[in-house]
Every structure is written in C-alpha cells, then in structure tokens.
Amino acid sequence: MARYTGAKCRICRREGGKLFLKGDRCYTDKCAFERRAYAPGDHGRARKKPSDYALQLREKQKVRRMYGILEGQFRRYFDEADRRKGITGTNLLMLLETRVDNVAYKLGFANSRNQARQMVRHGLFLLNGRRINVPSIQLKPGDVVEVRNKTAKNLVINEALETVARRGVPTWLESDPTNMKGMVKAVPTRDDITFPMTEQLIVELYSK
Secondary structure, rough: OOOOOOOOHHHHHHHHHOOOOOOOHHHHOOOHHHHHOOOOOOOOOOOOOHHHHHHHHHHHHHHHHHHOOOOOHHHHHHHHOOOOHOOHHHHHHHHHOHHHHHHHHHHHOOEEEEEEEHHHHHOEEOOOEEEEOOOOOOOOOOOOEEOOHHHOOOHHHHHHHHHHHOOOOOOOOOHHHHOOEEEOOOOOOHHHHOOOOOHHHHHHOOOO
C-alpha cells in the first residue's frame, strides 16, 4: 500500500495549515503546527516564491491528504466530478464530503477522518440498518449512519462525542448523539465547507 504511515503533523506543516489529522490534539497547544508553522526539513524556513504549478500541486495535496485519499482514487473522484453537471471543483468537494467515513467524523463518532475510516473498515457502523465496511460509500439525503449496538459503550466513540462541540456538526447533517446515530438531511453546498480550500487550483492542475 502507498498509504502514508509517517508523522501526521509533518503533513500539516508541509501543506502550510492545520488539516486536523490528529483529532482533539489539533485544537490544543500541543499541535506541532502551532509551534512550528513552517515546512519540515533543513530548508523549511527558506523564503521562496512558488510557481503556479507548485500552488496547484500543493492545493491538490492538501485536500487529498486531509481526506486521506490516495492519488489514483483522488483522480477518479475528479473525473467523476468533471462528468457531472455543475462546477467541477464544487462537485469534487461534495463527493469527498459525502463519503461515509467523512460523515461519521463530522457527526462526532471519531476524532479524525483516519480514525473514522478505520472504524468503518472494522464494521463498527450501520448504514440504513445494514453493517458496512467500505469507507468510500457515497451517502445521499435520507441515509442514516449509526453505531452498532455492541459498540455503543466504545470509549473512543464516547470521547469523540464529547469533543465534537469544538468543531460543531454541519447543518446538512442531523445528529442524535444520545442514540449514536445521524442522518444526511441534504447534499452539502460549497458554503457548508468552511475549511479554506481553493478547488479551482485543483481543476487547473488536472486540466493541463
């Protein structure tokens, strides 16, 4: 597998912003980016003017790494977004946002997307009453994600639900923390994504 297994804080420093890859730690003073807000390595502090290509590449890498997606899969998401009606960049973000692992994270069942992805793979969630283990499943309005009964006392999930107030639950989702379930109320819009991303740079990169 080509999945990155190194220090996650290095990714945030390399991309020049918090990607919230380590959950609650990213909101504390222990966050590495808060202490060293520059790229890792001997030349991390060097001042250099990036080219247009470098800006496009870094934006693509930032989004890809934030959602924890490999390069080939990310390209397939872009191709699908390009085939759909509407703005390609917005379509791409909507596809990423409606992945079941991202929805589980946004509902507060996990401290990070990576943790949510592992939980889905281990079958800890139900989708519309059926057990799932594929993190890339696309959700649509009306879909219900819930924690399986036998994991309702899972300490990791309970801790995540306690800290979800830091980031809040998006308006396009309906959360029921008491019953450990949530529903997709609507397809998210571009305004629902508050994380600073310039998706047009990704479109320009792949359109060359």
